Amino acid sequence: MNERIVLSLPHMGGTEQKYIDEAFETNWILPLGPHVNEFERRLQQYLAPDKHVVALSAGTAAIHLGLLMAGVEPGDEVICQSLTFSASANPIVYLGARPVFVDSEEQSMNMDPVLLEEAIVDRKRRTGLYPKAIIPVHLYGMPANMEKIMEISRRYNIPVVEDAAEALGSKFKGQPCGTFGLYGILSFNGNKIITTSGGGALICPDRESAERVKFLSTQAREDRPYYYHTTIGYNYRLSNVSGAIGCGQMEVLDKRVERRRQIHRIYTEMLDGYKGIRVQQEPGDDYYSNFWLTTLQVEPQGNRTADSIRLALAAENIESRLLWRPMHMQPVFAECPYYGGKTSEKLFENGLCLASGSILTDEQIERVWQAVKKV
Numbered sequence: 001m002n003e004r005i006v007l008s009l010p011h012m013g014g015t016e017q018k019y020i021d022e023a024f025e026t027n028w029i030l031p032l033g034p035h036v037n038e039f040e041r042r043l044q045q046y047l048a049p050d051k052h053v054v055a056l057s058a059g060t061a062a063i064h065l066g067l068l069m070a071g072v073e074p075g076d077e078v079i080c081q082s083l084t085f086s087a088s089a090n091p092i093v094y095l096g097a098r099p100v101f102v103d104s105e106e107q108s109m110n111m112d113p114v115l116l117e118e119a120i121v122d123r124k125r126r127t128g129l130y131p132k133a134i135i136p137v138h139l140y141g142m143p144a145n146m147e148k149i150m151e152i153s154r155r156y157n158i159p160v161v162e163d164a165a166e167a168l169g170s171k172f173k174g175q176p177c178g179t180f181g182l183y184g185i186l187s188f189n190g191n192k193i194i195t196t197s198g199g200g201a202l203i204c205p206d207r208e209s210a211e212r213v214k215f216l217s218t219q220a221r222e223d224r225p226y227y228y229h230t231t232i233g234y235n236y237r238l239s240n241v242s243g244a245i246g247c248g249q250m251e252v253l254d255k256r257v258e259r260r261r262q263i264h265r266i267y268t269e270m271l272d273g274y275k276g277i278r279v280q281q282e283p284g285d286d287y288y289s290n291f292w293l294t295t296l297q298v299e300p301q302g303n304r305t306a307d308s309i310r311l312a313l314a315a316e317n318i319e320s321r322l323l324w325r326p327m328h329m330q331p332v333f334a335e336c337p338y339y340g341g342k343t344s345e346k347l348f349e350n351g352l353c354l355a356s357g358s359i360l361t362d363e364q365i366e367r368v369w370q371a372v373k374k375v
């Protein structure tokens with residue numbers, strides 16, 4: 001059997017172990033500690049010095065607290081991109097609110113601003129209320145059209161909670177993804193562009209909101225000599241050992257982005273235009289993707305579909321994955337309103353994610369594209 005090729009694996013840079021050792025030597029094995037603070041400082045520096053970053057136990061936890069901070073309450077509606085991972089939408093339901101899903105633009109595969117505005121206007125007409133928040137996603141690292149989305153956010157005064165879980169290192173018009181919305185979220189899960197084995201972060205607009213998020217994510221303990229609570233808290237803070245891994249990963253982030261972009265270029269040269277295959281490209285100069293995953297659109301020709309390619313790759317021990325199945329097509333969200341047409345459905349139907357991990361060698365990437373071409 002051929003050696004296994006996986007979609008996206010953790011890729012350590014070498015200094016992570018040093019920081020972990022430091023954490024052990026100083027016995028900072030607790031949640032909280034100096035490495036979490038340092039990791040936050042490095043993220044903040046990388047993203048935007050005027051933002052405040054709070055490291056949390058997961059990207060999903062960050063969306064949950066981001067929505068809470070944006071003022072989402074039970075009974076509210078929240079607009080979310082339909083073509084995404086369920087973790088973008090689940091926290092809406094944790095808060096007792098209701099998701100409203102919006103279709104994507106074809107090329108970026110992200111939230112269509114025209115449909116977003118249509119959804120806002122129609123929800124107001126039907127319910128008398130505006131949705132409480134908007135969750136655009138930078139899918140597979142490709143930036144959403146944040147200029148238009150923020151314009152609409154301002155016009156209707158609805159805050160954006162930006163799901164940049166897959167897009168650390170991506171930029172729109174030179175501005176880092178995750179820094180456009182009132183809140184932005186990142187994920188450091190094992191398969192993301194950098195990892196802390198598990199973790200996330202909430203990018204906050206100011207010190208005050210960041211302090212509030214730290215308070216909420218550490219069980220909402222008031223500053224008293226005994227445990228005293230005036231609000232419901234969460235156990236969502238990142239552990240210090242994970243923070244130590246994050247410090248090391250920040251030192252190689254630029255290299256990881258560079259390598260994923262290089263892998264995307266190789267796939268583009270080898271596969272774009274080949275028998276009805278399109279490799280997703282940046283829609284224009286305003287878009288800079290970290291290309292966390294390179295995705296294909298496969299025009300069905302006879303038996304050759306995205307899924308037949310997936311199966312053929314699997315037979316050669318190469319992992320690939322169909323795109324996220326849109327949320328409006330998920331049984332669990334069947335009752336939620338949806339605005340749009342068939343764009344995300346078609347992208348899902350014909351889409352395939354290729355192995356894109358920065359740890360992969362050129363030879364392994366060649367095995368992948370050779371295998372795709374054989375189908």
Ligand SMILES: *Cc1c(COP(=O)(O)O)cnc(C)c1O
Nearest residue numbers: 058059060085087088165187189
């Ligand atoms: C990974 C991911 C999340 C959730 O992050 P976790 O750290 O796994 O909780 C949310 N949204 C998107 C788009 C993701 O890819």
